[in-house]
Amino acid sequence: MSELIGKLNPFSNIPKYQIAQQIINFGLIVSTALMIWKFLMIASGSESPIVVVLSGSMKPAFERGDLLYLDMNEGPFRVGEIVVFKIEGKEIPIVHRILQIHEKSNGLVDILTKGDNNPVDDRGLYAEGQLWLNRNHIIGRARGYLPYVGMVTIMMHDFPQLKIFLVVVLALFVLSTREQ
């Protein structure tokens, strides 16, 4: 019985200071992923450079689970561009196409969007009393896409236990393998 516990416990053979190294290693893996994300944020200019398409409202162009790379710069919006935007009070970003643009003389724009696969425009989705989107609602323009890669995110969203499970497995794996 104690042999079994000895085998299960990966720490029984590791000298003390290496435990700090193991923890730092785990931290570095998380940090590297984070830094890559931050780098993408800087490169694309968008606060969320990669989004997953969550609904089928843009079929046949995009399916649920597709991964989109977004870009955001100071340039003008154009009708027909696919943009990702967030409504105040709702945290889920929406991927739809620009239907109408009204540019005012002071440079501000009013934008109306619609999903390709939806029967009506997005006014029903906007916040109470909101008729138009503005530049500050928009997270970015869709610039590139990878089909179905984002399904993993959707599954993790639907089953949060999966997310916790994966993190725990990763942590155990990293903490129990030693550097040579």
Place this chain on the structure above:
Amino acid sequence: MSDENEKKEKPVQVTLYDSLSMKQTLDDAVVKYITDKLGYKQNHKMNYIKVLLGFIGCCLAALAQFYPVPFPQNKPILIVCVFFYAIISTILYYINMFIQKDYIVFAVKESNEKEIQVSSTLPRYDPNYTIKIEYRNISTPTPITFTKSIDQYFDIKGYFVQDKFFNDLSGVFKKFITTNKAE
């Protein structure tokens, strides 16, 4: 000394054919031999540097993530953090690839004596474990290498036969010291 009698060392057991854990067991035994039997002190400087750099890297990441200013405005901080993180990552990679390489221990006997370094290799699917002892930073004295098949050191159940390994090690180290004293 009753302390030594009470400190019974548990024999180390590895899964047979798991060459990684076997190499680690042998490496650990080498370190133990050097520190316990020969009285060397380990030089952990590189390891401490790595832990420190790793810690700074994690702090940079935390700073980048939790800085209270929202996105477009915190771009300068993000750029600084990402840039220094990339530098730290490169340094750590450099240390691992070019400075630490195969070495398993750096040690000195007395503080003003020359430092030795020991490297070991156990190639994949090859049962021969090779250990190389040499002086650090001094290239003229000859390094001593010693190869033996690892099946000499593990029994059928996977228990590590420490005494046999230590016997071989003592021969190797004596050879190293005598060869290099003749300078």
